[in-house]
Amino acid sequence: MINPAFDAGELRSLLDGRWASVREEVRDSLSENDLGNADDLDTESHRARTLEQLRLLAKSGVPGLGFPVAHGGSGDQGGSVVSLEMLCGNLSLMVKAGVQWGLFGGAVVALGTEHHHERYLRDIMSAELPGCFAMTETGHGSDVQSLGTTATYDPATREFVVHTPHEAARKEYIGNAARDGRVAVVFAQLITAGQSHGVHALLVPIRDGSGHPCEGVRIEDCGRKAGLNGVDNGRIYFDQVRVPRENLLNRYGDVAEDGTYSSPIDSQGKRFFTMLGTLVRGRISVAGTSGAAAKLALEIALRYADARRQFDRPGAGEEVVVLDYLAHQRRLLPALAKSYALHFAQEELVQALDEVGRGDDERAQRELESRAAGLKAVTTWHATHTIQTCREACGGAGYLTENQLAGLKADTDVFTTFEGDNTVLLQLVAKGLLTDYKDQFHGIGTLGLAKFVADQFVGAVIERSAAHSIVQRIIDASNKDDILDRGWQLKLFDDREAHVLDGLGRRLRRASKDNAFEVFNNAQDHVLRAARVHIDRLVLEAFVAAVDRCQDPRNAEILDKLCDLYALSTIEEDKAWFLEHERISPRRAKSVTQAVNALCGELRPHALDLVEAFGTPRQWLTAPIATGAETSRQHAQCAHDKANPLP
Missing domain, CATH: 1.10.540.10 (Acyl-CoA dehydrogenase/oxidase, N-terminal domain)
Structure with missing residues (x-):
């Protein structure tokens, strides 16, 4: 215990x-x-x-x-x-x-x-100059390289002419656009002397000092959304809008007065990815805030579950606290353990952001972008699932606006698709795994990627004897304590990742000039799985590292239990894969489920302390079911009803 x-x-x-x-x-x-x-x-x-x-x-x-x-x-x-x-x-x-x-x-x-x-x-x-980030277009959200907005340089006036050539090129879902924004960072195809130099960013005024749209700028309101209605999302159209040459954000590409283009990065593809890579902070922020929203939802649901009672316990004389039911623990405590795991993974990611920002290491920058993409996807999906689970766990009370969960659910739902669609982000992670993000492979296309992947995996297949020994170690384990062995858990996660990557590499070797798209498209499920299992491993390793650096033995003990719960509940969720690939035996699979149940029971008495340790600002915890007001009322009503039964 x-x-x-x-x-x-x-x-x-x-x-x-x-x-x-x-x-x-x-x-x-x-x-x-x-x-x-x-x-x-x-x-x-x-x-x-x-x-x-x-x-x-x-x-x-x-x-x-x-x-x-x-x-x-x-x-x-x-x-x-x-x-x-x-x-x-x-x-x-x-x-x-x-x-x-x-x-x-x-x-x-x-x-x-x-x-x-x-x-x-x-x-x-x-905030004297409210602004917008105008990247996404109606026709191109994820495929930023293909944006339709143009910025054509006019050497006669030393201006850029920013233009929306067709409806699909309008800027869409732009925050701050509908009401408050005065200037937008506009991403557009830069054209000089009839030649396109790819996507660049310019500062374009969209409203004057009186709040009216500038000449040539048309702004529409996106209207009510499912959530986040305090944000004024809008659409922006540009009709031959002229801005000074100096408005080009020119760190990575500049235009001289005569229209001559220059850049410190020769490759257009590399230049594009370098520019986007500098903006990774927004993606990391979304991951962190999603995780924090999930923590808030868990605190609301666990506080209510620790006070809410349902059904009599024989001989006890009172109804059972809902959180004492294993089924309820199963809903909330593995999600709590995963929130801890993602917290420590996010902490490592933010530290990497800080360190990379102080250096000039391209490889470190690419690794940061890949990890940010993966954690953003996994954490926002975790928030969506966890908040919904918490809403259900609170019954009808969770559906009331005053109890916050409905609002959290509505406001975080879009997090899975903004700052990068999660499915596309996982493909980015997989590409990083397969190509090692070597410079020459930026923008190589499907065929080039497939060929490179094939080359990488020829001669790099896992040593079958080593893999066999790992499998035997896993299958033959007969002691229940083995599944709580941290080395066993880490090996299982690592072996799964290596096996999935190996299989993906062999699938992509079938690509040729004629069938490259079909081969890659048909392997999409495998690509996404490779990214997911990679991020699972990184998250587990971050949790293990946090336990190791915890100096207080009492806190290390409870973190160790949470880490076990995260690892084993993740294995349990993917039990089919581990069984199909003989990484665990049926007996081991049953032991994993038994261990998850036992860990939930051990952690249950500490659930409220564990959510309070997140340090969520108390101003955010307003739900009556979490502050005790609602449960006190319910208990008083219940006691009154028992003392005064209806005739």
């Missing part, structure tokens, strides 16, 4: 990690300002309130974390990501802040040069 005296406060310190001071700063700011959710307002009022809250947040100084020191910021990209994560209780504010400071401001920092920084950054940080 777990030591009942583990220190939840000390565990919170471990979870707060390297950016503990940032987390405390945001908690303090939330206690000093009214930044609460405004979902009860009509659309216009909600948008106005969110803008007001954005400006309150700007005054706190927190948004400056990710901006350069030379322009009034702190130069702390990791702290910037963590600060957004702490806004999980007001996701409209989080998204608007992410658009303003992460996407709009981040693009000016990453793609612009000193004169852009000097002119714009202070006004962006203060």
